[in-house]
Amino acid sequence: MSIKENIESDLKTAMKAKDELRLRVLRSLKAKILEKEISERKGGEAEISDEQTVDVLMKAAKQRKDSITQFREGDREDLAENEEQELVIIEEYLPKMMSEDEIREVVRKKIAETGASGPQDMGKVMGPLMGQLKGKADGSLVSSVVKSELSN
The missing domain is CATH 1.10.1510.10 (Uncharacterised protein YqeY/AIM41, N-terminal domain)
Structure with a gap:
């Protein structure tokens, strides 16, 4: 259904x-x-x-x-x-959303794939990520995880 x-x-x-x-x-x-x-x-x-x-x-x-x-x-x-x-x-009608830890894992892989090295590369990571995580994760949470990972 x-x-x-x-x-x-x-x-x-x-x-x-x-x-x-x-x-x-x-x-x-x-x-x-x-x-x-x-x-x-x-x-x-x-x-x-x-x-x-x-x-x-x-x-x-x-x-x-x-x-x-x-x-x-x-x-x-x-x-x-x-x-x-x-x-x-x-x-109730939305699919189960990914946890922050699951998002962080995907973000780290995407950063490694794209070769992003700092906050200036946020767009390089966010574009492909949002296509991959669409409907599975909250966009604002993904954005904050990407910012924190690129700042480290």
């Missing part, structure tokens, strides 16, 4: 259970996936791949994380908690 089908199935379950929070989040995700399908459409019907669906979900998760930070800075804990609850639901 694809991620999209899983979301649609869980949406029906949430409707029957009258789970308002899950229903709201899943409807939002379904709408974002539909937007992506429409933007990808070239003449005929276009089903997006699970990889593209993961991109949509990662973008939604990143938006929630940014909102949580902003709400906390604005002293709106109630809104931050709501965003956190939504983020938990979104993360």
